Amino acid sequence: MDDEKLLEKLKALTVWSGHREMSVEDVATIQPGLGRLMPEVGNRTWKLFYAAKAENWPLATFEAKEIKGLMELGAFTRPKHEEALNQFLEENWKPLQDAINKKDFNAFEDAFQKAVEAGNAYHELKDKPYIVWKLPDQPPQDLDLRPRKKG
Secondary structure (H helix, E strand, O other), rough: OOHHHHHHHHHHEEEOOOOEEEHHHHHHOOOOOOOOOOOOOHHHHHHHHHHHHHOOOHHHHHHHHHHHHHHHHHHHHHHHHHHHHHHHHHHHHHHHHHHHHOOOOOHHHHHHHHHHHHHHHHHHOOOOOOOOOOOOOOOOOOOOOOOOOOO
16 A cells, blocks of 8 residues: 555544544644643642742642643644743753752742743743733632641
């Protein structure tokens, strides 16, 4: 079978999603872009800051890991942003994660502010200067951010 016929067969192939038949192209189309991922990044970043401030390092570790995963997903699904997202993770997210690992809020706060500034600079670089993320003044109300006592 030549490449053209194989491509035709692949385009005709569908899978059951549990709700409907979907082609490979349908599955590719519904992958989340940064417009869907970044609001979750912002929400988790808010929780991350206040978890670290409360010295709930396990929650801060969890949120930082989730944020990194969302950025990696964005880099994968939107290749035009891959280089910038990977650069941000290496240059700005790694120092933040290092401060979390050391349980050092002062270093965390410094790295956090630099990461927010860098993120907003990327928005400008990507022709979206109207997107300026800022840390809300109050901690999120949907989680108790205090560390839990064991046993």
